[in-house]
Amino acid sequence: MAKVYTGRDGRLLLDGTEQIKVTNWSMTGNLETLETTSLGDSQRTYVPGVQEFNGSATLLYYNDGAGRNDAATALKKVLKIGSVSEADTVDMRLRLVDGSTNHDVRLTTYITSVTFGASVGEVSSAQITFQGTGALTAVTI
């Protein structure tokens, strides 16, 4: 059946936990190319280099009835006393749902920047950006 995916189908999972109150996420995959054009060529030629994955997401700064605040959990990956270590990776899954079928991109990331604040007349939210490390661990899109 034909389907147009919208924000209603989007999910974001951090370390296996589906985040609540996510307003957007996006990710970018880049492939570095190495030029192999030689003298005498009329067109440039390339070979694949290294890949890179990064992206961003926005979560409402929201406490559910049980005191869970996913935005705060993400913010604490960077806003912490003491240094960030190699153990501070996040298993991130960017998901689009189609009924019982999940279209995922899964990667190990470091959260590289966080922004949050409060403004009059606005809901407080946290913006995070992340940098993938290593290869994608699953792609089911």
Place this chain on the structure above:
Amino acid sequence: MAFPTLQPTSRDFSPGDWPIKRFNSQSGAEVRILYGSQRINAKISLGYDNISDANAQLFLDDYATQIGTLRTFDLPAAVRTGWSGSAGSIDAPPGAKWRYELEPAVRAVRPGRSSVTVNLVAVI
């Protein structure tokens, strides 16, 4: 083992000069004496960017075959790819051959890919 027949991604050629000795008098007058009939010190620098490690290996193998900077050799036509002038214009002078001026520099770019720089000098 001959010099690899790969097309370079960059080429810098310097034709050298004839062996000339210059003498300057106190008046500023210059006298030049020609000591030979051939150009000397022609140099060529070849860059091979992002080639496979197997191709990069060819340069190291050839460098070993030539016993480093000891032996002389001819360059294949592939080295002059892209040059539309006469081949002899960017080659060693007649009667001269090339030898390695320096050891080939191999820079690893990523797994399986390397960039190689080769510097040669023409000698009679």
